[in-house]
Amino acid sequence: MDSQAISLVKASFKAVAAVQDGPSTLARNFYALLFARHPEVRDFFPAAMDVQRERLITAIQYAIDRLEDSGQIILYLQQLGRDHRKYGVEDAHYVGVSEALIAAIAEFPSAEPWTDELEQAWRDVLALLSATMMDAANAESGPPAWGATVVEHLQVREDVSITRLQLDEPMDYLAGQYVSVQVPSRPRMWRYLSPANPANDQGIVEFHVRKVSGGWVSPAIVSQTLEGERWLLGSPLGDLKVRNDTDRDILMIGSGTGIAPLRAQILQMAQRGQSRRVHVFFAGRYPCDLYDLGTLWALAEQNPWLTVVPVTEEDEDPWWYRGPSSASLPGMHRRLTGKVGEVVADFGTWAERDIQLIGSESMVKTTKFRLHAAGTPPENIRHDPTY
Ligand SMILES: Cc1cc2nc3c(=O)[nH]c(=O)nc-3n(C[C@H](O)[C@H](O)[C@H](O)COP(=O)(O)OP(=O)(O)OC[C@H]3O[C@@H](n4cnc5c(N)ncnc54)[C@H](O)[C@@H]3O)c2cc1C
Ligand code: HEM
Known part of the structure; x- marks a missing residue:
């Protein structure tokens, strides 16, 4: 891609971002134009577009910022592109x-004057x-979305549930990785969830969900899910994984249901007979x-390479x-108190x-900052999504 075109597009997006509420105004105008010109695509999108309106624009900005890489x-x-098949999107x-x-x-x-050159750069x-999204979608032979039946739903805390589903096909x-999920009581409101178990031939997938107060979807999942109901899952997304281009030991830091994708990786390492040391906070x-300390602790007891340290602010x-209190199991590492970033950085x-690192945006940012200040090279730290 021509570097002059990339700079023009970047500068033009920067000018939008510099205006107060620029990206959300741009998103609103974009959807108004799209739905006026192509009313047939309106049904792909959720009825209430206020929460997620900027996601598509943010993604384009994210991609443009990294066009050189x-x-x-x-x-x-x-x-x-593969995931967009679930909406019914075609070329x-x-x-x-x-x-x-x-x-x-x-x-x-x-502030940017609209010129033919700028328009061509955007095109x-x-x-x-x-083209990158379409080619990947067209080359994919798997289903556009996976149907799945809820086989077990446990509300393990007032605000946290564990749901197991049987996929129609593995x-x-x-x-x-994570997937986007649609539940029957919230049609077209897809939300990302991270499987808490590795992929398996039986097609069983487990999700841990925390209720976000005032949220559209998570309270419905936690409090209203019924066994037998049918969910839809999109294609796998994300690149968080144990790197195999290095044999360095591993540090995992997960907060709340952020433990789910780490748990999936730990279970997989246990199945494969892992040899690198893994510390989990x-x-x-x-x-x-x-809520899931019991499982992690049982895994640590069976696998000498795994150390699990519980940390709470209060x-x-x-x-x-x-x-029940799950934070004091016999023989377990003493629970430490403090902000997790500070506690981990205090170790060295x-x-x-x-x-x-997996958790809320603020937890990821502060923990990264603490680790970096303690001397951890930033390139060794991975998290998904990219904050
Ligand atoms: C890669 C990825 C993986 C994820 N995996 C999981 C998972 O395994 N389990 C899980 O429970 N959630 C997970 N999430 C979060 C999940 O996708 C939803 O964002 C969350 O459940 C809220 O959805 P909602 O419809 O209830 O809230 P929305 O209706 O989307 O939002 C309502 C309000 O709450 C705010 N909000 C949204 N999310 C949060 C939050 N986490 N904390 C505080 N405020 C918030 C929004 O900004 C908005 O103002 C993941 C998110 C990402 C990006
Ligand atoms: C340049 C091409 C595109 C990019 C970069 C892009 C990016 C994104 C991203 C990042 C999301 C949010 C994540 C998700 O829910 O999967 C999204 C959602 C969506 N996109 Fe796209 N998209 C593109 C093209 C299209 C096209 C051609 C359509 C068809 C009309 C489409 C329809 C949708 C729909 C329906 C959603 C869900 C919105 C919601 O849940 O609020 N996208 N897109």
């Missing part, structure tokens, strides 16, 4: 989306993104947030919590480790 961005776009739709986006940017009152970039995801605000469960630099 084509390896990283191609994998992302290929996964996105022709990419033209409509690209034209609507170009029109929305051209009309945007930004080239969007053609490249679209899915070949990598431990650490399982973090939560209260001891009761460590020492006691909240007054309203009435369930972890410079020789491959590190995976």
Whole structure:
């Protein structure tokens, strides 16, 4: 891709971002144009578009920011293209989306004058993104989405559930990846969830979900899921995995249900007879947030390469919590108190480790900062999605 075109497109997106609420205004204008010109695609999208309106624009920005690093961005776009099959997206739709986006940017009152050269640069970039997504989608022989039946649903805390599903056909995801999921009570509101177990021939997949207060989908999953109901799952996404280009020991830090993709990888390492050492810090605000400590502890007892350290910000469960305390199992590593980033950094630099971090955006950012300040090389730290 021509570097002059890339710089023009980057500068034009920067001008949008510089305006207050620029990206959300651009997203609103883009969807208004798209739905006016192509009413047939409106049904692909959820009825309420307020929460996720910017996702497509953010993705385009993410891709444009990394156009020079084509390896990283191609994998992302290929996964996105395969996953877009679940909406019913076909090649022709990419033209409509690209034209609507170009029109929305051209009309945007930004500092960049709209020239033929800028328009051509946008066309080239969007053609490249679209072609990468379409080619991957067209080359894929698996189903556009996997049907699955809920076989078990446990509400393990007031705000956390564990749901096991039987897939209609096994899915070949990598431990650490995530998928988008649609539940029957929330049609077209796809949300990402990370399987907590590795892919298997039986087609059993397990999700751990935490209720986000005020959220559209997670409270419905946690409180209303019924055995026998049918879910839909999109194609596997993400690149979080145990790297096999190094034999460095591993440090995993997971907060709340962020433990799920780490648990999937640990289970897989246990199945394969892992030899590298793995340290896992399982973090939560209260001891009761460590809802899956029992499983991790049982794995640590059976696998000498695995060390599990519980960390909570508060020492006691909240007054309203009435369930069992899982944070003090016999023989287990003493639970440590504090912000997980500080606790982990207090152990040393972890410079020789491959590190995976999963949790909220603020937990990932502060833990990365702490580790970096303690001397951990940033290139050893991985997390998904890219904050
Ligand atoms: C790669 C990836 C993997 C994920 N894996 C899991 C998983 O395994 N288990 C799981 O429970 N969740 C997981 N999530 C989060 C999940 O996809 C949803 O975002 C979350 O369940 C909220 O959806 P909702 O519909 O309830 O809230 P929405 O209706 O989408 O959002 C409602 C409001 O809550 C805010 N909000 C959204 N998410 C959070 C949050 N996590 N914390 C605080 N505020 C939030 C939104 O900004 C919005 O203002 C993952 C997210 C990503 C990006
Ligand atoms: C340049 C090409 C495109 C890019 C980079 C892109 C990117 C994205 C991203 C990142 C998301 C959010 C993640 C997800 O839910 O999977 C998304 C959602 C979506 N995209 Fe695309 N997309 C492109 C083209 C298209 C096309 C051609 C269509 C067809 C009309 C389409 C329809 C959708 C729909 C229906 C959603 C779900 C929105 C929601 O749940 O709110 N996209 N897109």
